[in-house]
Amino acid sequence: MPTLKINDVEVKVEPGTLLLDACAQAGFPVPSYCYHPTLTPVATCRMCVVEIKGQPKLATSCTTLAADGQEVFTESPAVKDGRAGVMEFLLINHPLDCPICDQAGECKLQDYSYQYGQDDSRMVEPKRRYRYEDLGAKIVIDKNRCIHCTRCVRFTKEISGTYELTVANRGSNLEVTTYAGRSMDENPLAGNVVDLCPVGALTSRDFRFNKRVWYLKPVPTINRHSPMANPMWADVDKNRVWRFRPRPQGTQVSTHYMFDEERLAWHRYDLDPAVRVATPVLRGAPASVEAVAAALREGATAVVGQGTFGCDSAQRLGDLASAPELRYGSGDRVVQIQFPALQLSSDGVLNRRGFSERGYRFGHLDELLAKVKGGEVRSVILLHDEAFSSRAEAAKLREIVEAAPFSLVLEPIPGELSGLATATLPVTTFLEEADFVIDHEGVLKRYQKALQAPKGVKTVAAWAKELAAATQAAHA
Structure with missing residues (x-):
């Protein structure tokens, strides 16, 4: 088993463990946007950078394997400066619409901006704006909020296999879009892209503008409409249920995702x-x-x-x-x-x-x-x-x-x-x-x-x- 030091704390991990997971195991969780345990790591957000002794540049921990003898630092001045730069870059074109965004209250962009960002912005140019695109009756996309983590794209490729979403163009014109204007209505797993999106670029039409998440109390329960009784969260407030969400259990892929039929079953139990x-x-x-x-x-x-x-x-x-x-x-x-x-x-x-x-x-x-x-x-x-x-x-x-x-x-x-x-x-x-x-x-x-x-x-x-x-x- 590889033995390494993370912030001077010695830790042993299983062979093949990503450095990001090793840091979490040692008690030093690393922030990330694009990484997800069930999807292929791509290191697009650069938020998970760490410093490895002996290497000239910061390394993305979601694509670096933990190795024997490594000395890793997650809070060094270089790492802090790198994260702050990433946050400034991501916020350059992000709209200030938190007051009307469904993701407000459980948004990683808000959390990480507070924890790792800066107090001000040097951006004085007009923010970039994308055209409206319709993803159908299930999902609403606001590409102005998108930080291009590609979680949703990888999901439709690797999990659902339906390939509705893709990344088009390059540079400042980069955007997550659909193949030939396809909607996500035929995808029985479409609602999962809302859970995967860390910033509110993808929201659910069913839950949209219904409730602020900080009023909701998540209660651990089981998915009664799942054959395997998968764990899920029932979000409740004022003795009413407002939505169902997956409750992931480690690396068990089946617990990270819900079918739309199961997700929308909450309506059956919202009884007058x-x-x-x-x-x-x-x-x-x-x-x-x-x-x-x-x-x-x-x-x-x-x-x-x-x-x-x-x-x-x-x-x-x-x-x-x-x-x-x-x-x-x-x-x-x-x-x-x-x-x-x-x-x-x-x-x-x-x-x-x-x-x-x-x-x-x-x-x-x-x-x-x-x-x-x-x-x-x-x-x-x-x-x-x-x-x-x-x-x-x-x-x-x-x-x-x-x-x-x-x-x-x-x-x-x-x-x-x-x-x-x-x-x-x-x-x-x-x-x-x-x-x-x-x-x-x-x-x-x-x-x-x-x-x-x-x-x-x-x-x-x-x-x-x-x-x-x-x-x-x-x-x-």
Whole structure:
């Protein structure tokens, strides 16, 4: 393993480690614009320069490998002067539109200007201006803000493989543009260029001018619409969710990026409390949980749990089944594999494994329907989200609900089955609870509560506990 000194601190790194990563490992992070751990390093921004003893010029740490015996300095006078020069150069043509820029508050140009820049500018000439260019309904580009780090260009080349963006011209006319006026509407990963852009040259039409980021609280959670339950940030304020963003985990490429479908799923969970049902409903009228429990006590009860909910919910709900063999699994969403490096599974039911480990049997809904029609099962409890069931499975579940003498449906976002059920209970969305799932590779992933549920809306586990307590009290 190479051993080197960084600011007189000795550090050992793995062979092939970039000097930029070695500096971060030693506790001396180096600023950068163009570098990204999942993209090819190109050293275009020159912000990551460091001084290496014995070399006549500053070196870009994102393209230099750590070597045995190196002595590296990240805060020498030469390095500080170099960074200040880079910052002055980048700001020469950058517009002063921070007050209206969506990137304000999480902009590296702002941060680095404060940390490494100068107090004034020697620029007296008019700033350069680019023409407007349309990238479609997803992305807005403002090339006047662009610092030509080429992250977005490399992304469309190396990750999405769609090649919409390129670098054209040279010198003061350099610009990031599109091939023959192509938009990014057909790119299912288009929203990631907004995350990659360090300066606000690329912004999201969906989030544009909606919220200032310094008001948002990022809550670590999981991507429920990702087959692998990838980690993500849910940005919330005033008990509302405003956007979803990837939450990268080291060098795992799949955690750095989100599909646009997953990113825009936040709209499903931005629910108006005023229109949400907040009380149990039995036969079309508000009722107590004791009344619902009383109806469940009459005959055998089967439970159908969709594998997109948490393991705690699965365990508590499963305890309500009259017998272990009456736990059935649902959910058959299939995700088309378009990018193998990002999509590690086509099974869109992220917690199928967690439900299976708790006795839920998937693919046996026909068996349950036969038992309901045969009178072996009188009551059915169904935990469901229509976004993760195909039309065929939804039709089968509808048939089960209609055939059962008593049906209790729990849907965070009420759908058709809630309208057909004998009873419903208002349950939380995954943003309103804390739980965990087990992904398809057996990795346990926890997620935190991001939103406060309206009064009367409870977690699946809480309702299951109350139903079980009411049943036991009746038998006491």
